[in-house]
Structures are given as C-alpha cells and as structure tokens.
Amino acid sequence: MPEFLNSYYFIYYLLIVTFSVLITLLSIPSILHVARTRHLYDDVGHFRKQHDHGIPRLGGVAIFVSFTITLLLFSIVDKTIPVSYLLTASIVLFIMGLKDDLSGVHSSTKFLIQFIVATILVILGDIRFTSMYGIMGIYDISYITSAILSILFIILIINAFNLIDGIDGLAGTTCIIVNGTFSVLFMSIKHYELAAVSLSIVGAVFGFLRFNLTPAKIFMGDAGSLLIGLISAIMAVRFIEFNKFTAHNTPAIISAPAITFAILMGPIFDTLRVFVLRIVNGKSPFTADRNHIHHRILRLGYTHLQTTLILGGVNILIIIMAFTFAHLGNFALIILILSISILFNWAITFFLRTKEREKLSLRNLFV
Numbered sequence: 001m002p003e004f005l006n007s008y009y010f011i012y013y014l015l016i017v018t019f020s021v022l023i024t025l026l027s028i029p030s031i032l033h034v035a036r037t038r039h040l041y042d043d044v045g046h047f048r049k050q051h052d053h054g055i056p057r058l059g060g061v062a063i064f065v066s067f068t069i070t071l072l073l074f075s076i077v078d079k080t081i082p083v084s085y086l087l088t089a090s091i092v093l094f095i096m097g098l099k100d101d102l103s104g105v106h107s108s109t110k111f112l113i114q115f116i117v118a119t120i121l122v123i124l125g126d127i128r129f130t131s132m133y134g135i136m137g138i139y140d141i142s143y144i145t146s147a148i149l150s151i152l153f154i155i156l157i158i159n160a161f162n163l164i165d166g167i168d169g170l171a172g173t174t175c176i177i178v179n180g181t182f183s184v185l186f187m188s189i190k191h192y193e194l195a196a197v198s199l200s201i202v203g204a205v206f207g208f209l210r211f212n213l214t215p216a217k218i219f220m221g222d223a224g225s226l227l228i229g230l231i232s233a234i235m236a237v238r239f240i241e242f243n244k245f246t247a248h249n250t251p252a253i254i255s256a257p258a259i260t261f262a263i264l265m266g267p268i269f270d271t272l273r274v275f276v277l278r279i280v281n282g283k284s285p286f287t288a289d290r291n292h293i294h295h296r297i298l299r300l301g302y303t304h305l306q307t308t309l310i311l312g313g314v315n316i317l318i319i320i321m322a323f324t325f326a327h328l329g330n331f332a333l334i335i336l337i338l339s340i341s342i343l344f345n346w347a348i349t350f351f352l353r354t355k356e357r358e359k360l361s362l363r364n365l366f367v
C-alpha cells in the first residue's frame with residue numbers, strides 16, 4: 001500500500017480538506033449578507049457579463065481565509081515550500097484583487113503587483129525552474145534565465161486563471177482538477193508538505209463551488225481567481241523541479257514538464273489563443289472580449305454547467321493522455337497536447353459555423 005494511504009496521512013489529508021471546506025461554507029453566508037447590506041454587486045452592465053442581476057464578487061475572501069487558516073494550521077514546515085514567502089505573495093495578491101473587485105485597479109498596476117509577487121517567490125523563495133529539462137535539447141540555464149522564465153511563467157498562470165473566470169464554476173472546477181492532480185502526484189513522490197498546500201486550496205474552492213455553480217449566488221472575483229492561479233503556478237514549478245533528470249537522479253515521474261502542461265492546458269491554451277487572435281487583429285492582447293473558449297461553447301447553446309463539465313472533462317482526458325504517452329518525451333508530448341487542443345478548438349469553430357449557417361458542410365471546417 002502506498003505510504004500516503006496509511007492511516008496517519010489519510011487522516012491528515014482528510015482533516016485538511018474537511019477543515020478548508022467547512023471554513024468556506026461557513027464564511028460565504030456572512031459575506032453574502034454583508035454584500036447585500038452594502039450593495040456590493042457585480043457590474044451587470046458590462047458587455048462581458050453573463051448574468052442579468054447583481055451578484056457579489058467577494059467569494060475570493062472566503063477562499064483566501066480558508067486557504068490561509070488551513071495552511072497555517074496543517075502545513076508541514078519544510079524547506080521545499082517556503083510557507084512564509086508563499087503566504088506573503090498570497091496576501092499581497094489578495095489585497096490587490098480585493099481592491100479590484102470593489103473599486104477597480106488599472107491594468108498596469110495589476111501587472112506590477114503580479115511582477116512583485118512573482119519576484120518574491122522566485123528570488124527570495126527560490127521557487128523557480130533550474131533547467132529546460134531537455135525540451136528542444138536544452139538542459140542547463142543560467143540563474144538570470146531561470147529567474148526570468150520562472151517569473152514570466154508565474155505571471156502567465158495567474159492571468160490564465162483570471163481569464164477563464166468568466167462563467168459559473170469554470171475557474172473553481174479547473175482549480176480542483178489542477179491542484180487535485182498535483183496533490184496526488186506530490187503524495188506519490190513523498191512530498192507531503194506540497195500535497196497539503198494543494199489540498200488546502202482544493203478544499204477552499206470546493207466549498208466555494210456550493211455557492212458558485214449555476215445558479216451562482218457569488219463569484220470568486222479577482223481576489224479568488226488570482227490566488228488560485230498563484231498557488232497552481234507554484235505547485236507546477238515545484239512539481240517540474242522535483243522530477244528533473246540529473247547526473248545523480250532519475251525522476252519518479254518522467255516528462256514532468258509535458259505532464260504539467262497537460263494539467264494546466266485549459267487556462268494556458270485559452271489565454272495564448274485569445275492573446276494571439278487579438279494581436280493578429282491589431283488589438284492589445286489585454287483588450288477584453290467574448291472570444292474565450294467558454295464563451296464560444298455557450299454560443300452553441302450549452303448552459304454554464306454543461307460548458308464547465310465539457311471543459312473539465314477535456315482537461316481530465318488530456319491529463320490521462322499525457323500520462324499514457326509520457327514515454328514520448330517532453331517535446332513530442334507537448335506538441336501532441338497542443339495539437340489535440342487546437343483540434344478541439346477547431347471542432348468548436350466548425351459547430352459554430354454550422355449553427356450560424358444552419359447547414360452542415362465540410363466547407364465549415366475552413367471558412
């Protein structure tokens with residue numbers, strides 16, 4: 001029997017999830033009461049909004065409180081995860097996100113804060129990539145290159161989760177899939193302290209989904225989506241770093257970068273896709289629109305819940321495929337994962353054209 005399934009660890013992880021779920025469940029009714037009393041509602045007039053009535057955007061408060069308290073109570077002090085820097089970064093990002101939810105924050109300020117947070121984690125916390133792990137035949141990289149790549153990656157994942165938070169349940173479900181997978185992987189390679197961090201955010205978000213699935217009573221807002229992006233990025237960096245080939249180490253899990261790419265494929269692919277399309281169309285990559293994959297699936301006639309289940313299911317299938325073909329190596333597996341994602345998006349385009357033209361035709365595949 002795997003060590004993490006023995007009675008001690010099983011009870012430990014069960015307590016983490018139970019405690020974090022309960023804190024969120026107990027917190028949100030009070031947050032809803034305050035929001036109603038103070039009229040702290042979402043901007044229903046914005047063209048990107050999917051609801052016709054005001055809904056509070058303060059779910060991130062409950063997620064942050066639950067995650068922080070659970071982590072402080074149950075975390076294992078270990079040098080592999082500097083909890084002090086992790087919590088410092090989380091607090092700074094949460095405060096900025098909360099201000100954005102309540103009164104708005106300029107995009108340049110948001111990116112500056114994200115850069116500061118990522119720098120704290122990479123430079124002070126030493127949470128960074130130390131290699132290219134054989135991708136395109138590259139292994140060793142300098143400290144400067146390592147720091148730059150790591151900071152950019154953390155900022156990318158933070159924003160990727162923020163961008164997919166456009167319909168009920170999607171960001172939360174993606175967080176549970178991503179960090180639930182990381183928690184199992186960390187348990188399997190005996191990094192129990194990292195599994196505890198992943199499960200803390202999983203429990204916090206699981207409790208939140210009770211109020212966020214259609215019909216949503218509350219949104220997580222930027223305070224929540226930025227936080228889950230941050231934790232997901234940290235877990236990704238650590239997972240890849242602990243499974244790299246060295247002269248003295250053969251990793252327990254091969255092709256870790258490609259597997260991580262598969263785990264985070266949903267938010268990464270959607271972000272890169274909309275950025276490329278905006279640039280091609282001569283717009284700023286940060287210009288808001290309704291061209292995200294979840295918006296496109298909604299236009300096919302699916303509900304928020306159905307769209308969330310479709311995207312969550314595709315994410316899980318890609319993860320399973322990545323483990324099945326891990327022997328192909330990082331570069332080949334990343335190309336395969338990217339190709340499948342492009343084909344999935346192409347299929348959505350085909351069905352959208354077919355619906356709009358009210359005619360099933362092979363021509364809809366191309367124009």
